[in-house]
Amino acid sequence: MAMGSLYTDNSRKTLSSRKSGKPNSWSRYMKGASWVFAQQACYNRHAIVLTNAPPDVYSKRVHSSYREIEEPILRGCEAGRHTIQINYVHPAVPGAACFRYQTWPNNRSSEWFSFLECIAIKDIVKKIVQRTNLRRFEKVKELENVTPPYIESEKSISPATVCEGRKQETAQEKKVAKQLKVKREQQAARDKKAAKQLKAERKQQAAQQAAQQATQEQRAAKGLKAEREQQAARDKKAAKQFKAERKQQAAQQAAQRAAQEQRAAKRLKAERKQQAAQQAAQEQRVAKRLKAEREQQATRDKKAAKQFEAERKQQAAQQAAQEKEVAKRVKAEREQQAARDKKAARQLKVEREQHAAQQAAQERKAAKRLKAKALSAIIPTQHTH
Known part of the structure; x- marks a missing residue:
């Protein structure tokens, strides 16, 4: 899976049979797989590298796949992508399989030496404790194996003798404890001195390793630069070849297209002639059908015109009869209206005469009243005079 598209299983050959083919094919194959694997690890991932403990971090081979490719x-020297962080783990060291420390982008190799010091101190303390326990066990065993003198002559020993023996044993145990304490202090001093020396050596090794790593990185960068220049030259040459091939292919394709267009034009011309003949025959058939339909339509139109003329005459006769009847009714109504008008005129004349007579009578009465008023007005004035 890490090899990606480089891994093909087209043949059922075993790994050894594929490896024993061409001399450099398997090496190129593995380098390509390393390149693809490193590319896949650059997509937002933390890379964990399993290596030997410093100073032998890199392989001793001249061309190491990890040092030169992965x-x-x-670190981002290829295609502008890089992993988030590179961590080292040294599983070959006892007790360090679960410890990892960062080497890129921040070099924290000092954490490994601190961890190594802790492991060394733990081992030293463990050995001291084991030796102390072993000595105590041997001392107790010796004391148990020694037969006390008072057991053989228990009946003849007095209590004072027993107390004196116990005091001697206690003094001897204290002396042994003091000797053990002195030895422990001396051992602790030696262990402390050894730890300091080990720490100084580790620091020196770390500095040497950093210098070696910087030198190796410079060499790798130079090698990559040279390879890139060579690859650029090869790409340029391949681009020229590809351009020439494309031109040649374009010319061939243009010639093929021209020939195809000529053949297509001929086929199209023949098809158009055939279509024109078919269309002419179809138009003739359509014209015949239209002529027959027009004749039938003309016959139907003549028949419809005759029917329409007969209907018009019938409607005209009916309309004339209706108009006569209407004229008769109108004449009768007019005569009746004239009679009514005459009668109304007579009544109006009588009413006017009556109204005129009444108005004349009223005028005479009014004239009489006015005359009477005038006379009455004249008579009083005469009496006053």
Whole structure:
């Protein structure tokens, strides 16, 4: 899976049979797989590298796949992508399989030496404790194996003798304890001195390793630069070849297209002639059908015109009869209206005469009243005079 598209299983050959083919094919195959694997590890991932403990971090081979291919890719020297962080783990060291520390982008190799010091101190303390326990066990065993003199002559020993023997044993145990304490202090001093020396050596080794790593990185960068220049030259040459091939292919394709267009034009011309003949025959058939339909339509139109003329005559006769009847009714109504008008005129004349007579009578009465008023007005004035 890590090899990606480089891994093909087209043949059922075993790994050894594929490896024993061409001399450099398997090496190129593995380098390509390393390149693809490192590229896949650059997509937002933390890379964990399992290596030997310093100073032998890198392989002793001259052309190491990790040093020359994978590590530059992980650090972003290829395609502008890089992993988030590179961590080292040294599983070959006892007790260090679960410890990892960062080496890129921040070099924290000092954490490994601190962890190594802790492991060394733990081992030293463990050995001291084991030796102390072993000595105590041997001392107790010796004391148990020694037969006390008072057991053989228990009946003849007095209590004072027993107390004196116990005091001697206690003094001897204290003396042994003091000797053990002195030895422990001396051992602790020696262990402390050894730890300091080990720490100084580790620091010196770390500095040497950093210098070696910087030198190796410079060499790798130079090698990558040279390879890139060579690859650029090869790409340029391949681009020229590809351009020439494309031109040649374009010319061939243009010639093929021209020939195809000519053949297509001929086929199209023949098809158009055939379509024109078919269309002419179809138009003739359509014209015949239209002529027959027009004749039938003309016959139907003549028949319809005759029917329409007969209907018009019938409607005209009916309309004339209706108009006569209407004229008769109108004449009768007019005569009746004239009679009514005459009668109304007579009544109006009588009413006017009556009204005129009444108005004349009223005028005479009014004239009489006015005359009477005038006379009455004249008579009083005469009496006053």
